[in-house]
Amino acid sequence: MTQKLTIYxxxxxxxxxxxxxxxSVEDKLRITLKLDELGIDFVEGGWPGxxxxxxxxxxxxxxxxxxxxxxxxxxxxxxxxxxPEEDPxxxxxxxxxxxxxxxxxxxxDIHVRDALRIELADNLQIIEDSLAYLRPHVEFLFYxxxxxxxxxxxxxxxxxxxxxxxIAGGAQCLALCDTNGGTLPGEIAGIISEVKQxxxxxxxxxxxxxxxxxxxxxxxxxxxxxxxxxxxxxECAVANSLIAVSLGITQIQGTINxxxxxxxxxxxxxxxxxxxxxxxxxxxxxxRLEKLTETSRFVSELGNLTPNKYQPYVGQAAFAHKGxxxxxxxxxxxxxxxxxxxxxxxxxxxxLISDQAGRSNILHKAKxxxxxxxxxxxxxxxxxxxxxxxxxxxxxxxxAEASFELLMRQALGTRKEYFQLKGxxxxxxxxxxxxxxxxxxxxxxxxxxxxxxxxxxAAALGNGPVxxxxxxxxxxxxxxYPQLKAVELQDYKVRVLASEHGTGARVRVLxxxxxxxxxxxxxxxxxxxxxxxxxxxxxxxxxxxMKDERxxxxxx
Numbered sequence: 001m002t003q004k005l006t007i008y009x010x011x012x013x014x015x016x017x018x019x020x021x022x023x024s025v026e027d028k029l030r031i032t033l034k035l036d037e038l039g040i041d042f043v044e045g046g047w048p049g050x051x052x053x054x055x056x057x058x059x060x061x062x063x064x065x066x067x068x069x070x071x072x073x074x075x076x077x078x079x080x081x082x083x084p085e086e087d088p089x090x091x092x093x094x095x096x097x098x099x100x101x102x103x104x105x106x107x108x109d110i111h112v113r114d115a116l117r118i119e120l121a122d123n124l125q126i127i128e129d130s131l132a133y134l135r136p137h138v139e140f141l142f143y144x145x146x147x148x149x150x151x152x153x154x155x156x157x158x159x160x161x162x163x164x165x166x167i168a169g170g171a172q173c174l175a176l177c178d179t180n181g182g183t184l185p186g187e188i189a190g191i192i193s194e195v196k197q198x199x200x201x202x203x204x205x206x207x208x209x210x211x212x213x214x215x216x217x218x219x220x221x222x223x224x225x226x227x228x229x230x231x232x233x234x235e236c237a238v239a240n241s242l243i244a245v246s247l248g249i250t251q252i253q254g255t256i257n258x259x260x261x262x263x264x265x266x267x268x269x270x271x272x273x274x275x276x277x278x279x280x281x282x283x284x285x286x287x288r289l290e291k292l293t294e295t296s297r298f299v300s301e302l303g304n305l306t307p308n309k310y311q312p313y314v315g316q317a318a319f320a321h322k323g324x325x326x327x328x329x330x331x332x333x334x335x336x337x338x339x340x341x342x343x344x345x346x347x348x349x350x351x352l353i354s355d356q357a358g359r360s361n362i363l364h365k366a367k368x369x370x371x372x373x374x375x376x377x378x379x380x381x382x383x384x385x386x387x388x389x390x391x392x393x394x395x396x397x398x399x400a401e402a403s404f405e406l407l408m409r410q411a412l413g414t415r416k417e418y419f420q421l422k423g424x425x426x427x428x429x430x431x432x433x434x435x436x437x438x439x440x441x442x443x444x445x446x447x448x449x450x451x452x453x454x455x456x457x458a459a460a461l462g463n464g465p466v467x468x469x470x471x472x473x474x475x476x477x478x479x480x481y482p483q484l485k486a487v488e489l490q491d492y493k494v495r496v497l498a499s500e501h502g503t504g505a506r507v508r509v510l511x512x513x514x515x516x517x518x519x520x521x522x523x524x525x526x527x528x529x530x531x532x533x534x535x536x537x538x539x540x541x542x543x544x545x546m547k548d549e550r551x552x553x554x555x556x
Contacts, residue, residue: 005245005275005283008142008175008227008253009035009268010044011299012057013074017261020305025056026491026512027302030519032061035256036069038295039285040268042100042140044072049092058096068284070140072100077130080118084133093134100140103130104177105166107159108151120158124165131169142251143171144229149183152191160198167202173225173251178240181233181263188240192226192247199223227251230266232258237266242274245281256299257311269296269314273345293346294398301399301510304493313345320350359384362408369405371412383411393525394497394506400523402513402543403536409546418545419477421538422448422455426465426530445472451480466492466533473537486515487544494529511536515544 012028015021023031028045035043045061046054061071073096078087093101105127106112112123127143135141143166145151151159163174176195178188199222228244228251230237241252252275258267269292276286285292296314300307309316319342321330329336334349342349362380366373373380386407397404409415424447445468446459458476462468470489477484491512496505509524509532520543524535 004250005281006041006173006225006227006251007268007272007283007285008042008044008072008251009040009255010074010229010253010265011035011255011259013044013046014261014265015255015259016046018259018264021259021303023303024491025053025060028057029060029064030512031256031299031302032066032069032071033064034295034298036066037288038291039283039288040069041284042072043069044074044102045096045098046073047075048073048096049075049088055092055096058098062097070099072102072140072142073098074102074104077103077105077126078133080116080122080126084129087130090130090133094137099138100142101134101138102142102144102175103134104144104146105130105162106147106151107145107162107177108147109155109158111147111151124161127162128165128169131166131171135170141171142173142175142227143169144175144177144253146177147179148176149178149187149191150180152195153187156194160195163195163199164202167199167224171224173227175227175229175251175253176244176249177229178231178237179229181231181237183230183236183240184234185236185239185243188230188236189243189247192244192249195226196222196248199226222248225250227253228266229253231260231262232264232266233262235263237264238270238274241266241271242279245275245279257296257308257314259299259303259305267311270312273313273340277340277344289344290346297398301396302493304495306495307398313340314347316350318342319347362387365401365404366408369408371408373412379411383408386411390525394508395523395525396508397523399510399512400521400536400539402520403522403524403539406539406542406546415542416546416549418451418481418542420450422450424448424469424472424534426469428465443468445469447472447476449473449476451477456480465530466537469530469534470537473541477541481541481545483548484541484544487541488514489540490514490519492533494532497525507532509533509536511540513540513544518547520544520547 012023012031016023032043045057048054048058058073073093075089075093078084078090084090106116106123109120112118112120116123131141131143145163148159166174202223226249228241228249230240241254245252252271254266254268254271256268258264272285273289273292275281276289293314297307312318319338321337334341359375359380362383363373363375406415424445426445429442443462443465444459445462449456456476458472460468460471460475462471474484489511493510495508497508498505506525506527507529511522513520522536522539522543524532526532
């Protein structure tokens, strides 16, 4: 492999500017942990101080021991009217207490005049002194040159001068941003070459650090690293990022699934396998690309978005073969119609006219769950058939592995039933005073269970019908399974499936639960949101009880 690269993910910040893509603080924490597991070098957590949720994220993430990922705080250069030491934006960045800080500044003279409404020289000053103020307080300091390519095309000398000021301020990497996403690959290549030539002329031979940034004989030696931050408004963000790397750029910024404002950001789930498997570059996540597909679907599920099945590398259809010559050839040699082996990115080959589709995934999950299942076992086909039936109903298990494990154990006859439902009823009443709605509805759930041969009746109030049902279920079980007190319902999501059916559409409920040492996801699907929630709740509690039994057996 050639040069070592740095992957910089901004899903939690730039990605959340996408339409219909929203993440809670808990979602952001879970995604950070998932990206750490994948081996992403930097994760941009958000803009501290912009809102309470961003501030809370930076407080909470300090409680986690990340194995590889460095969290970055993001913000802007100082307000021209504030000295650096009195600027609230810079203060919030330092208060986030991250090892990395990224700030952006204006590269395009039209933005300086019309957006900031300051003089061009004033913009140069705030770039340099903002970075210089932050430099002593942070391990990694990056500068995003916003609108750089448009700025360069409009006023090359000024755009280059902004980079010089960022270097003078102490930035370790300059990310060249195609913020409007309108630059084509040929333009990207020409401008990056010119930038490198200009920066090399600043005196790049600054010791060993600078020498490492140079290439072989005749290569320009740069005073800092360069990065690329591309947007996808011309469908060129991935191509622009790959071309930038071929020209010596070493930090690649983007988002999982290319989610982002307008048409999206550069898609890291396409860029990373391209860099590692096609261009033979090294970065930490290159060694863990088998986790790429599950990471892609995990982010979609938490963002309550339907995964794009046609997405390269990680989409469900990326290695799907439907019939005729393709299927015949792929069965003989997959290379005939696949540019890589799907397993390299954690995906699977799907022969759509064959019952072989998905078998490898079943076996992979069985191994993960500690289930001894032979590939020739008829139960594999049975599980696969059941899985396909459930998927046609709307079940998805990317964010609900606990439900999938229970499904497998049910097929094997090893799923234990800790209680049986005899019936439940949920009453919802809303009382309004005058023209003002009441502060709370009046929801009550009653439930009848059979536990260890005994009938148990319980009733409970709740903040909404699902919460009332959850409370009633826990109340009925508490004397038999006191360990359920440790279970918290951490997240609850509802997605409407086939929305053209209106209020008669099916819904999918995804629940995330946690106890003292682990988290797990469960799923339910029904035309009735309460029934779908019940399915997910029962799976959550069953999984907890099963997990505790397994842990006790392992300890003995």
